[in-house]
Amino acid sequence: MRKFKEFIIEKLVLISGLASIFFVILIFLFLLKEGLALFKFVNPLQFLAGKSWYPISEPPQLGILPLILGSLVVTIGAAAISIPIGVACALYISEIAPGKVKETLKGGIELLAAIPSVVLGFIGMITIVPWIKHIFNLPTGLTALAGSVMLAFMAMPTIVSIAEDALYSVPRSYKEGALAMGATHWQTIWRVMLPAASSGIFAAVMLGIGRVIGETMAVMMITGNAAVIPSTILQPVRTLTATVAAEMGEAVVGSEHYFALFAIGIVLFVISFAINVTADLFLHRETKKI
């Protein structure tokens, strides 16, 4: 009887485990089926490198280069803001902050992660957007920069908490070894702690970026959504994600436009998959080293 129970439980756990893989495969197959259908009408190069996105003109022009560049600009901007601040914050929390400050900061970071993206978008819309318009004297504040700033807030909790874990798991003896040799606190941080935690910090950065690329709501609300190839960060841009979210409801099922949106999904899937795999590689390298 006990053996039988054991058997049932084992199989249930196995099924639950397989289910997640199964669903991922199903989703991917569905994406592929709908997305690849597009290439009956448009060749892949034209799709990826085409400079104009006019899905409802006749005939539709389905080049996603402006969208890819839009995503890229927003992501690079967000990374440029969130990586230095995030890593510095992780350093402060794990190495410098005294007990109480540390707990407060950690709580604050978790709270930041809990803010829904639509709320961040909304706050960005009524604060950052007018500031940017005013500071840079632009016709509109709905720009890539506004998106970058808001997305930096979203990437920060991921970066801070994972980078802090990485720093925390550096063996104490490394730090004491450096200090005992007469290194200053900063020399210890810069020459021992950061290099020792570098793979974990890199993984943190990649996962933060992954979060930024996949984000939809906030960017849709504050980046202006103009599908043009951006020349500066102070222009409105449209990202891959925002395009899918905004147009899926209107696209006629089975039209080229509809398939193109699925193909965008494939592109996004490939990008986030690549980022997660890279991050994973680095996380595993770290565990092996220790």
Added chain:
Amino acid sequence: MVKFNIDDLNIWFGGVQALKGVSMKIMRNEILSVIGPANSGKTTFLRMLNRMNELHPNFKMSGEVELDGRKILELDVESLRKRVGTVFALPLPLPLSIFDNVAYGVKMHGLKSKTATSDIVEKSLKEAYLWDEVKDRLGASAFKLSGGQQQRLCIARTLAVEPEVILFDEPCSGLDPISTAKVEDAMLKLKVNYTIVLVTNNVKQAARVGDRTAFFLSGELIELDITDKMFTAPSDHRTEGYISGKFG
């Protein structure tokens, strides 16, 4: 010549008193062995000498520790630690080449020309009795060395910043007898130029290398005497009990 003068030293971690009223002098160019059972305060004592205890958040102390007649609490902590180097229990090579491991501290303290650095590396490796074993492969990774060689590499790294005092914190606890003998040899040769404080769990090691031996128990200094005298005619029965293996 007195190197360290310790006067009525008390140390607390949180509510626990780790050292109780310890007073002693450590002489220049001697090897002082510190023995005692676990939790006797010997490592706390050692870490006090270069102020490593201060890394503990609930650390509190009273009393005085003087190095060459100056209070160590008034010295700049980085330069104190440069003068008073530590070799830890586990060899901790950095993921660098043998050469760079030894040169690491030198570079960190802001030296100098390439030739001066390689002179220091050679001198330190010779003093740590490792030079002959590694001179042909200074560019190889430090992880390629055996445990005993790694520990001597760490000694060389400590020597490279030219300290005056070297603290050994159970330096042979992870080593085989032959490697241990080599590390002990290195220590005996080093005392010509350096003052050495050796914390060890190995009573026999204390007898082999120490000029004087200090016995700690429950945070108190029970006895401090010439090693030979202590091991033949200890004046306290607790010392006798510990070194003859009756407890601890």
